[in-house]
Amino acid sequence: MIEDDRVFKALADPTRRSLLDRLFERDGRTLTELESEVAMTRFGVMKHLRVLEEAGLVVTRRSGREKLHFLNPVPIRLIHDRWIDKFTESQVAALVALKTQLEHETTLAENGRTTDDQPTEE
Amino acid sequence: MTNPPKSETTQVYRIYIRAEAQAIWDALTQPEWTARYGYTGYAAYDLRPGGTYTVRATEAFKAAGEANGRPVPDVVIAGEVIEADPPHRLVTTFRMLMDPEIAAEPVTRITHEIKERGNGMCELTLTHELDGADRLAAIVRGDFEDFGAGGGHAFTISDLKSLLETGQSFNE
Numbered sequence: 001m002i003e004d005d006r007v008f009k010a011l012a013d014p015t016r017r018s019l020l021d022r023l024f025e026r027d028g029r030t031l032t033e034l035e036s037e038v039a040m041t042r043f044g045v046m047k048h049l050r051v052l053e054e055a056g057l058v059v060t061r062r063s064g065r066e067k068l069h070f071l072n073p074v075p076i077r078l079i080h081d082r083w084i085d086k087f088t089e090s091q092v093a094a095l096v097a098l099k100t101q102l103e104h105e106t107t108l109a110e111n112g113r114t115t116d117d118q119p120t121e122e
Numbered sequence: 123m124t125n126p127p128k129s130e131t132t133q134v135y136r137i138y139i140r141a142e143a144q145a146i147w148d149a150l151t152q153p154e155w156t157a158r159y160g161y162t163g164y165a166a167y168d169l170r171p172g173g174t175y176t177v178r179a180t181e182a183f184k185a186a187g188e189a190n191g192r193p194v195p196d197v198v199i200a201g202e203v204i205e206a207d208p209p210h211r212l213v214t215t216f217r218m219l220m221d222p223e224i225a226a227e228p229v230t231r232i233t234h235e236i237k238e239r240g241n242g243m244c245e246l247t248l249t250h251e252l253d254g255a256d257r258l259a260a261i262v263r264g265d266f267e268d269f270g271a272g273g274g275h276a277f278t279i280s281d282l283k284s285l286l287e288t289g290q291s292f293n294e
Contacts, residue, residue: 026130059134059247070134073264077276078137078283081292 010055023071147209159291160278169206227255
């Protein structure tokens, strides 16, 4: 049975979030592939994958002799649905888009690129 | 990226639902149920290998399409039943006909598996094999949700869970 507690606990660890990020980039990976991308022992990665699997965030599927790991977004969707209904959804999306845009501009400014766009006072 | 392994183009969704396997099977296959959750549509399955599978748009679905300036055809999904083992396993091909570019992509394949997990709980796993169907893959992953294309399979099966557990879907 999937409980929110397990999902939040699974997400509370940076290594486990990083494993989910890897699967989000490219789904259906083997343990060996995942292991090569995090600085951790095979046993450590296995332990983290088990926590993710118990939380329902990772689903495994056999393909021949390989065990492939897939990101299952449904438990996160259920958390989303619990606090965000379809009426607030578009407002939330608009704010997220604004944040992304402003942060992008800030990053550009920090890199000094926006100065090129502005006329310099002589 | 010329020849990606097959697994990269497969998407897997799993959800636990407090309902009998037969109730979940009915909600997946019977039009009076499929019209009530997710994108809504009247499913029609000829539940034998080689049988046809179609989904017709509901009036609400068509009205939403008109409002977005994208008229919806009468039949929005067409496929063929490959395997039907009620109430546990259903394999069909799946082609979305709402957009000509998506309809022109290779035919994809969906497997629904329902397993009893005790205490009146069932595990529903939806596996969508999407080889060569990049546009459809993005839609069913919910990538275009902010642009009105819906939240894909995750949205649909979480809505199915709400409907079966509470008697109401998100839109009701």
